[in-house]
Amino acid sequence: MNAQSCPDVLTVMGLNHWFGEGEAQKQVLHGINLTLKPGELVILMGASGSGKTTLLTLAGCLRSVQSGSIRLLGRELAGANEATLVTSRRQLGFIFQAHNLHESLTALENVRMGLEVHGRPAMTDWENKARAMLGELGLGERLNYLPSRLSGGQKQRVAIARALVANPPLIFADEPTAALDKDSGLAVVQLFLQRARSTGTTILMVTHDNRILDLADRIIVMEDGRLKSDTTRHAA
Amino acid sequence: MTASRKPVTARVLTLLLGRLPIGWLQLTHNRTRLIAAVGGVAFANILVFMQLGFFGALLETIRMPYRLLDADIFLTAADANTLTDGSYLPRQRLYEALARPDIEGGHAWYVGKLDWDLAPGQSISLQVFGFDPATRPFRSQELNDQLTALSVPDTALLDMATRTLDKSRFANASLKAPVSLELAGRQLDLIGGFRIGGGFEADGYLIVSDQTFMRLFPARSPGAPNHILLRKAGGTQADQVATDLREVLPAEDTRVETLASAIAKDQSYQTTKRPVGVVFGFGVIIGMLVGIIIVYQVLSTDVADHLKEYATFKAMGYPRRFFLGIVFEEAVLLALLGFVPGLLIATGFYAVVSKATGLPLEMNMMRAGAVLIGTIAACALSGALATRRLNAADPADLF
Ligand SMILES: Nc1ncnc2c1ncn2[C@@H]1O[C@H](COP(=O)(O)OP(=O)(O)OP(=O)(O)O)[C@@H](O)[C@H]1O
């Protein structure tokens, strides 16, 4: 809906960011400009410390914008109040390096949390939605397992299910496979991308895995807080 | 395995809250910590209950002697705060009051304290009340009749609830079969009993005639009683009679109270100006502080332990009140889980202390309800404090 009224899902303009105070202050983003089109799968690469996570957390409403502008699904994030940030966060799926599942909730309940945040309408038939989502990610047999009884790959798949279950128009993923071994990591990412692309979701993902690059529409490389290159491989 | 295999509590809470009972699930996830937390709340509850129990017993023991009396107006020395302190009153005030049409009757009340040597090295203290045996000062007609019998000199009535008293020796004392006891070097004949029970001032009570009182306390004189009790005439209001009496009796030596206000002032004096009362009041506050600190510790550790999960929820778009809701849920559950064993154990302790000291420690609904509400409030306050850190931070800074 938002993607319709505003063709650009995400528009970043002149974004700067600093960490620290006074003497220790250090600029980690320098004048970033970036636009994501609906349905694109964009991969963000760059050396460690180049500012990828910082950019993602700013665009994902997880950090306050200090300087510059971020328009996310039609809303300006710079100077936005808490209520706007909360609303915007609900329209994204964010997948972290660590799974960050709640240890006291089963796989099914963790996924339920992705629906509950949207209130009553989203909760109708929640159990079937959550089961179907976990089923698609190959966890149909693990619905009532607590995270402590799941493998690393399974946990990350639950986290992906939680991010996808409410069908967000935009997904940010920050090295979702960093905590997994290479092969199971690849399998998880492939599942995630298949599922997300089948619904036309826009994706911005940080990864170091070259094997995934073939799937991307666009590859952006960062260096020392600046965009170094932006290559479109094939139109979305 | 399906979702419906959840334990009943979690299912009920899910329905009640309209969301997953994350607080409950978190609390029960770590059993050891849950037990420690519930133990802590119960401990704080017991502490508060015990202090309130002693405080209540203090109030009750202050009130008990007054409760025996059939009087509307209470005259006492201007500098007296309790039944036992202050100067004496001129008995003249009694006659001045009796001359008024709004006073129907009255009598003097003599109060003194004696040590009673039960056995060598075992002595208890008795509060001794002296009344004119020709009057009927008590609400109990049986006690009034017994007082009449005290017109025989050197006879007495003993409080059968007196602390450490071997009741079997005195329980059957009567006019026909008096039991003798030695008090202040005098031989007294015990001819009956009544029940008040010891308080914080004395271990028990003894009632004698005014004449016998003067023999026990040779320094005292009938013209100077401790208090004067008055009965108002029919059709008058005690408050009004007291106000009118205040106009005519000299304020420099006489304080005029209704019996009810005399009790209230005595209680308020002893609970706020006397060490015992202040100590118990202070104990209640300490108990509450201990409770708040324990619960705060538990809840803030719990928030710290789940900061990553909470940050994730915050990143997903859950609002502030959601986290406050989780912590309040935990706070209320801890309050309830700690309250039940706290109440049961405290009730048991009341019985033990009551048996050992004779003090009237009793659990009542009012007190239990007040402690429950206080516990929930303290837990909620701790919970609100514990989430401050979470509210202030950007989700990205919490991972
Ligand atoms: N919370 C923070 N406080 C201070 N400095 C930070 C903070 N987070 C990141 N930085 C610094 O900002 C720079 C950019 O960090 P960022 O995490 O965005 O890099 P990255 O590209 O995601 O690196 P990686 O590939 O290692 O994840 C780094 O120099 C890092 O040390």
Ligand SMILES: [Mg+2]
């Ligand atoms: Mg990073």
